[in-house]
Amino acid sequence: MLSDKDKPDERQFVSLRKGGVNRTVNLPEARGKRCLETLGWLVTLAEYGEMNLVHPFSRVQINLPHVTTFNDYHLSSWDKHTSFIHKAVLSSSPEESKDYVLVVLYGNFGHLGFWRPGDKSRTDVEVPILGFRDIIFHEGLPYAVKGHGMVLAFDVLGPYPTRPWFGLGIPDICFGSHKQLFIVESAGVVLMVHQDASLSDFGDDDPLVLIIRKGLVLIIRHAGFKYSSLLQAQRNGWR
DSSP states (O other), rough: OETTEEEEEEEEEEEEETTTTEEEEOGGGGGTTTTEETTTTEEEOOOOEEEEEETTTTEEEEEOOOGSSTGGGGOOOOOOGSSSSEEEESOOTTTTSSSSOOEETTTTTTEEEOOTTTTOOOOOOOOSOOOEEEEEEEEEEEEEEESOOEEEETTTTOTTTTTTEEEEEEEEEOOOEEEEEEEETTTTHHHHHEOOSSSSTTTTTTOOOEEEEEEEEEEETTTTEEEEEEOOOOOOOOO
């Protein structure tokens, strides 16, 4: 999504497949705001902390709890309200179901919280150590990866939404300040991507494959970056 400084209320949607601007819409709800996309909706963050879910084409708007209601907001070092939220993901589109959840990654310490329709505030997950780096929804569960390589899933629509439903960690891998973790979905499986920019070259060694329980960790070495992909295992026995 692109904006034009000469037309601040317009937004242009770019199609990588078609190689250009696919659609231009009038969207004053996004003016002067940071926008995070999830399932075709936008989470808009205003300078003074107002948050909303906005559909860019129908312009339906859903109010969300103010940024200042978030846990540890007073400890934040961010100079703008718009920088406090790192990522937001929906479980399903509000157009398709009223039983949806918005999960948010936020704050200096990698907090993870969720909001459901009708809630007046966000609910944080219960973990002894924070440090979440990325989140994604897959088959109704939010998967979150922490800075030391632990992947946790939460059943946010179940009876114990704040407790981890299962967890899986990667052994013998050191994560430092020069390394970044991402969690993505590809071909129906959840992948954890570990990017290491601190090393100049790994050489031409063959990939190292480690098997953990029913999961598979694949270390790919390539041109100064290391990608560790965590293939989702069967969830039976992971609790």
